[in-house]
Amino acid sequence: MSQAPEVAGNPYGAELAAAKKAVSLAARLCQRVQRDILQSDIQSKVDRTPVTVADYGSQVLVSLVLKMELPSQSFSMIAEEDSKDLRSDAAQEILEHITNLVNETIVSDGSYDISLSKDDVLSAIDGGKSEGGPSGRHWILDPIDGTKGFIRGDQYAVALGLLDEGKVVLGVLGCPNLPLKSSSILNSGHSGDLVGSLFSATIGCGAEVEAIGGSKPEKKLGVQAPPVRMDSQAKYGALARGDGAIFMRIPHQGYRETVWDHAAGSIVVTEAGGMVKDASGNDLDFSKGRHLDRDRGIIATNKYLMPLVLKAVQEAVKEEQYATALV
Ligand SMILES: Nc1ncnc2c1ncn2[C@@H]1O[C@H](COP(=O)(O)O)[C@@H](OP(=O)(O)O)[C@H]1O
Ligand SMILES: [Mg+2]
Numbered sequence: 001m002s003q004a005p006e007v008a009g010n011p012y013g014a015e016l017a018a019a020k021k022a023v024s025l026a027a028r029l030c031q032r033v034q035r036d037i038l039q040s041d042i043q044s045k046v047d048r049t050p051v052t053v054a055d056y057g058s059q060v061l062v063s064l065v066l067k068m069e070l071p072s073q074s075f076s077m078i079a080e081e082d083s084k085d086l087r088s089d090a091a092q093e094i095l096e097h098i099t100n101l102v103n104e105t106i107v108s109d110g111s112y113d114i115s116l117s118k119d120d121v122l123s124a125i126d127g128g129k130s131e132g133g134p135s136g137r138h139w140i141l142d143p144i145d146g147t148k149g150f151i152r153g154d155q156y157a158v159a160l161g162l163l164d165e166g167k168v169v170l171g172v173l174g175c176p177n178l179p180l181k182s183s184s185i186l187n188s189g190h191s192g193d194l195v196g197s198l199f200s201a202t203i204g205c206g207a208e209v210e211a212i213g214g215s216k217p218e219k220k221l222g223v224q225a226p227p228v229r230m231d232s233q234a235k236y237g238a239l240a241r242g243d244g245a246i247f248m249r250i251p252h253q254g255y256r257e258t259v260w261d262h263a264a265g266s267i268v269v270t271e272a273g274g275m276v277k278d279a280s281g282n283d284l285d286f287s288k289g290r291h292l293d294r295d296r297g298i299i300a301t302n303k304y305l306m307p308l309v310l311k312a313v314q315e316a317v318k319e320e321q322y323a324t325a326l327v
């Protein structure tokens with residue numbers, strides 16, 4: 001049997017094609033919402049972080065496409081959002097808005113002849129409640145990573161990874177506002193440059209970037225060697241193609257990182273030849289459920305700089321602990 005080019009030589013070819021399709025469709029919904037976002041589209045979660053109609057809509061579309069494209073596979077997904085806040089009477093209007101957005105996006109794409117009810121939307125969102133773990137396959141989804149950036153009109157990413165027997169084996173990062181050409185970020189863009197990058201990586205097969213609209217993959221990625229402030233895992237994508245040399249994240253003590261904030265981004269960087277470690281130099285462990293089990297801090301860089309950055313971070317953390325002990 002002949003295989004589609006994307007499937008040939010890639011043990012996760014079918015999953016990769018489905019993941020790209022899912023992220024691209026979700027990104028289409030996000031782009032539309034970002035263009036004319038209203039205050040009423042934004043809600044606040046219990047942890048006081050924002051969530052928008054697009055975070056929910058993106059989660060619904062990704063879960064829908066994965067199920068439609070991979071009908072014979074059992075489905076488990078660890079995703080950021082849940083439907084709790086949408087089930088109250090006060091949220092019925094916003095739920096209707098999300099349902100309309102999802103259905104309009106499906107119609108505009110034309111791939112599926114289906115229409116979702118409000119209940120379908122709620123259960124699709126709750127399809128992301130898996131606890132993951134070291135056995136079996138689990139999708140890992142951040143429907144919008146960098147929601148604050150998204151609301152500001154800046155960078156954000158739709159980030160989808162696949163965990164297989166405790167290892168991230170595939171990642172797709174949709175970054176609708178990231179110029180396709182690296183130079184456009186550093187030179188703050190030229191009119192006419194193509195905007196919207198879709199990064200993808202499969203274990204052992206390397207990483208690629210292409211236009212989010214779905215052109216042929218343009219180039220293989222390679223991590224090479226200025227600071228750029230950017231929301232979301234778009235940072236991992238930018239690093240993977242050599243726009244920067246180091247990405248470091250040292251959150252306040254006690255903050256627990258979630259798997260969906262790093263799964264897709266980290267495999268895109270490692271498959272481009274880079275490294276992603278915690279502050280102690282260990283690999284990130286995605287097999288412990290919804291949270292990452294790791295020492296404080298995450299560092300992504302190339303293999304030459306990693307030892308130097310680790311040393312500097314460990315010294316800085318020691319100095320901070322010493323200063324805290326003196327207070
Ligand atoms: N106090 C905190 N410290 C570190 N990260 C936090 C945080 N509160 C939220 N986050 C996470 O940081 C992510 C955004 O990362 P960045 O700062 O790189 O854009 C958020 O993802 P979401 O936008 O998906 O909620 C959220 O998960
Ligand atoms: Mg969030």
Ligand SMILES: [Mg+2]
Pocket residue numbers: 142144145146260261
């Ligand atoms: Mg996130």
Ligand SMILES: [Mg+2]
Pocket residue numbers: 055080142143144145146147
């Ligand atoms: Mg998010």
